[in-house]
Each structure stands twice: as C-alpha cells, then as structure tokens.
Amino acid sequence: MASSGQARERSTSSGRARLRKCSRAAPPGAPQAQDQTDSQERLIAFLESPESYPHSPAEVRLMQTHISWVFIASPFVFKVKKPMELGFLDFSTLEKRRHFCQRELELNRRLCPDIYLGVVPIYESASGFSFNAEGEIAEYSVKMRQLQSGWFLSQLLAKGLVGEKEIKRVICCLHRFYESEKPDPEIEVWGTPEKLKISTDENFVQVEPFIGRTISPVAFETIRHFTNQFYAGNEELFLERIKEHRILDCHGDLHLDHIHLTPEAITIFDCIEFNDRFRF
Structure with missing residues (x-):
C-alpha cells in the first residue's frame, strides 16, 4: 500500500476523536470552541469523502500527526494544519x-520540488465545503505527490536493505543541499550558546508541568544540568562553527521516516516550517 511520509508520523487515531484538543483559542465548552469543533468535524468529513476530490480517488485514508491531519487520496496527499x-x-x-502552508511548500521544494505541488484552498458556501472557488476560503491544505510505501529509509532498514551504498546516496544528497545554502549572518547568530538556549530553555519550561507524571524530578534536573553545562563548557566550539559558516538553513527534522529512497530517486521531505530557529 502506498503511503505519504507525513502520514507515517506518530499518531494514527481517528481524526474526530481528538478535535477538542486542537486549539487553545477558547476554553472548552465555550460557544466559540464548540463552533470551531463543529466546523472541524464537517471539514474532516468532507476531506474523508472520495467524492470531494476533483480526481475521484478510490478511497481516502486519514492519518494524524500531533499538529496536522493528513488525507491520503491516491495519487495525492492533502495535509491540513490543526488550528492550535x-x-x-x-x-x-x-x-x-x-x-505556514506556503512556507512548507517553499522550504521543502529545496530538496524535493516534484513532491510539493501547491497550496490548495478549501472553500465553504451555503452548500458546504468544496475545492471549487465557491464561497469563502475556510481552510488551506498542502497538496503533495504520494510516496510509495516500502521505500522509506526506516522500512528499508527494518528489512536489512540499508548498506554503505544507500548511506552514501543520502550523504551526497545532503552534501549538495548544504553546499547550495549560502551563509547568512542573521542565521549564523543562532549558532551561539545564548541563542540555542532559547530553544532548550523553552523545552524545559514546557516540560515542567509534567515533572512527576512523565519524567521524574531527578531525570529532569539531570538533563537540564548537563545541557547547560555543555553550553558553558563548549563556547569555543560553538563560535568556531560560526566562523566556519556551518550554521545554515537546513531541514530541522531529519530522520528515517523523512527519507524516501528508491533505485531511481532520493526524496528528503517534511522539514520544519513552523519555527525557523529549529532549522538553524
């Protein structure tokens, strides 16, 4: 069965099962929150229906990440960002x-221009949702070509099909990409310990409510201590990397599920678009 890399991300639960957790815009039970939930339910029902799409797919499969709904409508994939x-x-x-749909398109086309096809608006009128320009724009989706299942690097590795040749293909692709990225002082400043600490400090603040629930106090303090000690003890290393122009606008989320490797082509996709500093 064919699959999109985005659809291979962590959650595969039903779309409507988690709708009420998708936004912090209004407290649960408030009229605004209920209206938003109802609209999301209708939108998902529309996108789950094969009849909704101009190319009339045989079926539509919904899968989720924690921040997106992914609709696999072969031979295309439509990705909708959750309002959160x-x-x-x-x-x-x-x-x-x-x-951010437009940013996702622009950034990912650096490595796989043939996969990211466009940003597609979804309209809503009195008769409901449509891909036709009828009514007002209710949502946006990123339209992609579907990547064939069985060729993601995680799948190949599980089958014992990743060797030196395959690794070199990935390295060569990334090397060309990094060489094409030009040093930028506004990006390079994010290689300093002070700037890097913004992201790690943010992580620690956001994890604090879960201390004692999903992480022990000892583990939390140990990780925070060694993170800050690494910054303090390696300042020269960080500054040297800046001098050597090693701080570039890269991918930000490069792992095995985001690398698709067939005998004919290599596709590296789904870079981070929602926060620039995560790519530097």
Missing part, C-alpha cells in the same frame, strides 16, 4: 495556517 497554538508553534488563525 503551542508556544513554539502557532497555527491558531486561518491566515497563519495559510502562511
């Missing part, structure tokens, strides 16, 4: 979701 705000990520308004 998490501090390091803000998809809370339609305009912000449009912006």
Whole structure:
C-alpha cells in the first residue's frame, strides 16, 4: 500500500476523536470552541469523502500527526494544519495556517520540488465545503505527490536493505543541499550558546508541568544540568562553527521516516516550517 511520509508520523487515531484538543483559542465548552469543533468535524468529513476530490480517488485514508491531519487520496496527499497554538508553534488563525502552508511548500521544494505541488484552498458556501472557488476560503491544505510505501529509509532498514551504498546516496544528497545554502549572518547568530538556549530553555519550561507524571524530578534536573553545562563548557566550539559558516538553513527534522529512497530517486521531505530557529 502506498503511503505519504507525513502520514507515517506518530499518531494514527481517528481524526474526530481528538478535535477538542486542537486549539487553545477558547476554553472548552465555550460557544466559540464548540463552533470551531463543529466546523472541524464537517471539514474532516468532507476531506474523508472520495467524492470531494476533483480526481475521484478510490478511497481516502486519514492519518494524524500531533499538529496536522493528513488525507491520503491516491495519487495525492492533502495535509491540513490543526488550528492550535503551542508556544513554539502557532497555527491558531486561518491566515497563519495559510502562511505556514506556503512556507512548507517553499522550504521543502529545496530538496524535493516534484513532491510539493501547491497550496490548495478549501472553500465553504451555503452548500458546504468544496475545492471549487465557491464561497469563502475556510481552510488551506498542502497538496503533495504520494510516496510509495516500502521505500522509506526506516522500512528499508527494518528489512536489512540499508548498506554503505544507500548511506552514501543520502550523504551526497545532503552534501549538495548544504553546499547550495549560502551563509547568512542573521542565521549564523543562532549558532551561539545564548541563542540555542532559547530553544532548550523553552523545552524545559514546557516540560515542567509534567515533572512527576512523565519524567521524574531527578531525570529532569539531570538533563537540564548537563545541557547547560555543555553550553558553558563548549563556547569555543560553538563560535568556531560560526566562523566556519556551518550554521545554515537546513531541514530541522531529519530522520528515517523523512527519507524516501528508491533505485531511481532520493526524496528528503517534511522539514520544519513552523519555527525557523529549529532549522538553524
């Protein structure tokens, strides 16, 4: 069965089962929150229906990440961002979701221009949702070509099909990409310990409510201590990396599920678009 890399991300639960957790815009039970939930339920029902799509797929499968709904409508995939705000990520308004859909398209086309096809608006009128320009724009989706299952690097590794040749192909692809990225002083400053600490300090603040629930106090303090000690003890290393122009606008989320390797092509996709500093 064919699959999109985005659809291979962590959660595969039903779309409507988690709708009420998708936004912090209004408290649960408030009229605004209920209206948003109802609209999301109708939107998901529309996107789960094969009849909704101009190319009439045989079926549509919904899968989720923690921040997106992914609709696999072969031979395409439509990715819709959840209306949510998490501090390091803000998809809370339609305009912000449009912006980050466009950023996802632009950034990922650096490595796989043939996969990311466009940002597709979804309209809503009195008759319901549609891909046709009828009514007002209700949501945006990123349209992608579907990647064939069985060729993601995680799958190949599980089958024992990853050797030196395959690793060298990935390295060569990344080397060309890094060589194409030009040093930028505004990006390079994010290689300093002070700037890097913004992200790690943010992580610690966001994890604090879960101390004693998902992480022990000892583990939390140990991780925070060694993280800060590493910054303090390796300042020269960080500064040397800046001098050597090693701080570039890269991928930000490069792991095995985001590398698709067939005999004919290598596709590295799904870089981080929602927070620039995560790519530097």
